[in-house]
Every structure is written in C-alpha cells, then in structure tokens.
Amino acid sequence: MTDRSPIHLRRRSALLGGAALLAAPGLLRAQERVVNVYSSRHYDTDRALYDGFTAVSGGVRVRLIEGDADQLIERIRNEGANSPADVLVTVDAARLVRAMDADLLAPVRSQVLESRIPAHLRDPDGHWFGLSKRARVLIVPKDWTPPKPIARYEDIADPAFRNTILVRSSNHVYNISLAGSILAANGEAALESWARGVVANMARPPQGGDTPQIMAVAAGQGRIAISNTYYFARLLRSDKADEKAAAAALKVIFPNQADRGTHVNISGAGVVRTAPHREVAQAFIEYLTSITAQEMFANGNNEYPVVDEVRVVPEVAAWGRFKEDRLNATAYAKNGAQALAIMQRAGWR
Known part of the structure; x- marks a missing residue:
C-alpha cells in the first residue's frame, strides 16, 4: 500500500517507529485504538514501553496478555481466526520460530524494521523481528x-x-x-x-x-x-x-x-496472522525499535539493544x-x- 501521508509525518513516523503516523488525524480508525499483545516477557519495566506507545500513537491502548510462551502459542492456535491477538512477544527465538512454523505469524515488509534490525536477528521473510539481545x-x-x-x-x-x-x-x-x-x-x-x-x-x-x-x-x-x-x-x-x-x-x-x-539470543515479536489490528500491530513493533524504546530495553533489563547506536547501561558498557x-x-x-x-x-x- 502506498504511503500518501505528508512528508513531515513520514519523517516523524520513522523516528518514532511508525506510531506517529497512526496518531495523525484521520489515519487511525476507531476500532484500531487498541493493540492486543500476547507476551512471555515478565519484566515490570516493559510497562513503560507500552505506555510510551500509547503516548506516541495518540492513545492506542496496549492490552497485555501475559503467559508462558508455549502456552500463548497454543492459545493463539486454539483461538483460530477469532483470536484477538495482534502481536506475539517472546524471550527466545525458538518460540518465535515455533509460532512461525505453526503458521501463526504473518510476513511483514517494513523498511523501518529491515533498516534497524541486523539480518541475523530477524526472519528473512519478516515473520518475526528481534527487539533486544x-x-x-x-x-x-x-x-x-x-x-x-x-x-x-x-x-x-x-x-x-x-x-x-x-x-x-x-x-x-x-x-x-x-x-x-x-x-x-x-x-x-x-x-x-x-x-x-x-x-x-x-x-x-x-x-x-x-x-x-x-x-x-x-x-x-x-x-x-x-x-x-x-x-x-x-x-x-x-x-x-x-x-x-x-x-x-x-x-x-x-x-x-x-x-x-x-x-546471542533475542527477545522478539511477530504480527499474528489473524491480527484484527494488523497495521497497528506493525507500528507497535516498529515503535519497539525506536531509540526511546531501545533505551528502555537496555536500561530496564540490562539487555543489548538491536539498534547499534543505542547505549547500554554502564555496567554492560564496561x-x-x-x-x-x-x-x-x-x-x-x-x-x-x-x-x-x-x-x-x-x-x-
């Protein structure tokens, strides 16, 4: 789909990870003001990440469902076409590959994600993307x-x-x-x-x-x-x-x-194939590769960001x-x- 938004919105979207474009007046449908995230990351600091997306997206709420990765994968499988899940987040590449092999993740083409995330930290066909290392x-x-x-x-x-x-x-x-x-x-x-x-x-x-x-x-x-x-x-x-x-x-x-x-292993995410809010789901993952979000990964759980220019905490930098x-x-x-x-x-x- 061709992006016909004004150039200044596209530039700002690139900086914020895609979420700013969704916040532009008239570009976000009422039913897309939520993104349902199934996550096996159990870090309290991640709440700040989700609040940040709500802020830059003009009020898109992150509805979080937490659980063991294998249980979440099975839940999405059992929910089938009626699953509310938009994004699956796990703390290991193997779980993302398992979800991909079960045909639960949609391929995504994103210049933002492909330019920010090194090739070895994402699926070649865009089914999942590493967010931290x-x-x-x-x-x-x-x-x-x-x-x-x-x-x-x-x-x-x-x-x-x-x-x-x-x-x-x-x-x-x-x-x-x-x-x-x-x-x-x-x-x-x-x-x-x-x-x-x-x-x-x-x-x-x-x-x-x-x-x-x-x-x-x-x-x-x-x-x-x-x-x-x-x-x-x-x-x-x-x-x-x-x-x-x-x-x-x-x-x-x-x-x-x-x-x-x-x-190195990753925390990563993919857009669920049956996502009811697919554009918002992609924007959410793009946001998680923004400088602000990557700094939260680095500071909140002492991880390595996937975006190379983001600084790690001093103890890790040492x-x-x-x-x-x-x-x-x-x-x-x-x-x-x-x-x-x-x-x-x-x-x-």
Missing part, C-alpha cells in the same frame, strides 16, 4: 588462573576443567539455543563430545536459573558459570550488598572472539564491545530439538 557468556572469578586458556565454548569441555562448571538444565531454551548454534558450527558428533565434556566437568548437577550459577561461582562452589549477560549485569546493579559484592569479584568471558563469535555469532536465529532455533536430544543423550539433565 542477550549474550550467553562464561562468568569466572577475577582472581582465578584457569588450568588452560578459555577462549571458546569448546574449551570448557576439556578434562582440565573437572568440577568447575555450573549451568542450568539442558531443557532450558537458553541452553538449547546455545547448543543449536554449536551444532550448526561443528556438527552432531562434535556437539555430543562437547556436551559429554561439560557434563563430566560439572561442579554439581544442574539446578536453578542463571543467577544461582553466578552466585555459586562467587561462593567457590565452581569456577565457570554459563549465563546470559543480563543476569550478571543485574547482580552488578543490585541494591543488595551481598549480590553486588559477589558480582564485583567476577568477570565475563565472551567466547569464540577469534572465530564465529559469541552466541565489558567492551564483542563479536557476536551472526548465525541467523532461525538456524539455531530449528536445531533445537536435535540439540536437546544430543545433550540429554550425553547425560546433561
């Missing part, structure tokens, strides 16, 4: 001298690292996606060998989320925590003295800087820039089922 890194004590250098994910499977690794269970999507990226890079046999090495090197059986792994390293229960970056940043910024002190004694290793880069694996998220997401089977076959529970 989290790197899967290694957290180690600052005063520890490893028995061998640690430069790659592959290194921590070496027998020299017996009783050092702390990590959550294999069936968590963060580990599945990491393993899916290793499968894409090295093949099935190499992934199984790596997973067996990681299991042999665990300081304890997997338990809890990423934060307990970091705190356990600080307490001396292990030496290497596998974690998403924002959990570590959250501890560094914590109001609790014990958490802040524990994190201050640790540092980040970004693996594979000399080859493919560190694995780690410096890193090379990220530019494997398209669709590739490692589609490897997920096989990667999980390999990890569990290797004894990773």
